[in-house]
Amino acid sequence: MSAILEIDHVTRRFAGLVAVSDVSFALNEGEILGVIGPNGAGKTTLVSLISGTLTPSSGDIRFQGQSITSLPAFRRARLGIGRTFQIMRPFPGLSVLDNVAVGALFGHGEESTALQEAREKARRHLEFVGLGRFADQRADELGGPGRKRLELAKALAMEPKLLLCDEVMAGLNHVEIDEVIDVIRKVRDSGITVLVIEHVIKAIKSLSDRLLVLHHGEKIADGEPDVVLSDKTVVEAYLGKRRA
Ligand SMILES: Nc1ncnc2c1ncn2[C@@H]1O[C@H](COP(=O)(O)OP(=O)(O)OP(=O)(O)O)[C@@H](O)[C@H]1O
Ligand SMILES: [Mg+2]
Numbered sequence: 001m002s003a004i005l006e007i008d009h010v011t012r013r014f015a016g017l018v019a020v021s022d023v024s025f026a027l028n029e030g031e032i033l034g035v036i037g038p039n040g041a042g043k044t045t046l047v048s049l050i051s052g053t054l055t056p057s058s059g060d061i062r063f064q065g066q067s068i069t070s071l072p073a074f075r076r077a078r079l080g081i082g083r084t085f086q087i088m089r090p091f092p093g094l095s096v097l098d099n100v101a102v103g104a105l106f107g108h109g110e111e112s113t114a115l116q117e118a119r120e121k122a123r124r125h126l127e128f129v130g131l132g133r134f135a136d137q138r139a140d141e142l143g144g145p146g147r148k149r150l151e152l153a154k155a156l157a158m159e160p161k162l163l164l165c166d167e168v169m170a171g172l173n174h175v176e177i178d179e180v181i182d183v184i185r186k187v188r189d190s191g192i193t194v195l196v197i198e199h200v201i202k203a204i205k206s207l208s209d210r211l212l213v214l215h216h217g218e219k220i221a222d223g224e225p226d227v228v229l230s231d232k233t234v235v236e237a238y239l240g241k242r243r244a
Helices: 043-051 073-078 094-105 116-129 145-156 174-189 201-206 225-229 232-244
Strands: 003-014 017-028 032-036 058-063 081-083 163-164 193-197 211-214 217-224
Touching: 003 043, 017 043, 017 058, 017 193, 017 211, 017 217, 032 043, 032 174, 032 201, 043 073, 043 081, 043 163, 043 193, 073 081, 073 116, 081 145, 081 201, 094 116, 116 145, 116 174, 145 174, 174 193, 174 201, 201 225, 201 232, 211 225, 211 232, 217 225, 217 232, 225 232
Parallel strands: 032 193, 032 211, 081 163, 163 193
Antiparallel strands: 003 017, 003 058, 211 217
16 A cells, blocks of 8 residues: 555644644555544644645645645645535535536646536536536535535546545435445545545544544544544543533
């Protein structure tokens, strides 16, 4: 197994606050890595540091062996790093299809793709995430669960090698969660490496090959889901509080 992503002693400060504190880990190609931790633990900040909407205060991030730490987000997207946003922001006036087509147009390729081709691709991605029949509806008419799937389709339309999912199951019911788990498994089976942030422990446990736990910006555990979830430090820092 080779590492597609290496996080090397990465720290991110905001004024007096250390949101991500000296975190190191590697993500292997074809792996699904789950990232959990309490609110404010630094999970979204970590995703932003990898996708390039934030830069680290110190440390290095490598993608396929190349340092990407100083690259802007759009360059990282073109190298193959895709993400979803915890706070969803579809282009409200555009159709569901065209929201995804935008991803296909501006994503991966060196040359701009013709709109027609982008729409065909978008339609395939919408089918993939189960939104095919909503393609011609306006994006702002979608409910919460639909918007979560739209986030996934938009990110996939950029044809990533690595997909970063920030709470794509939040607010979904059990049936919808199982459907999104299936979609993420299909994503991985199509050859994409996945990092998934989630608070739904049952879901992340069944989905992840490996689990990493953040707490106050620090990595406090990293390993097999069963082992990590029964780790004393993890139970005290996160799981205990959730059950209380
Ligand atoms: N742009 C910013 N400016 C200042 N502080 C920030 C900024 N972004 C995040 N923070 C702070 O950094 C810490 C980590 O935030 P982050 O959003 O990464 O947490 P999280 O683990 O994603 O939490 P949640 O589970 O609630 O989504 C928090 O204390 C947050 O208030
Ligand atoms: Mg977050």
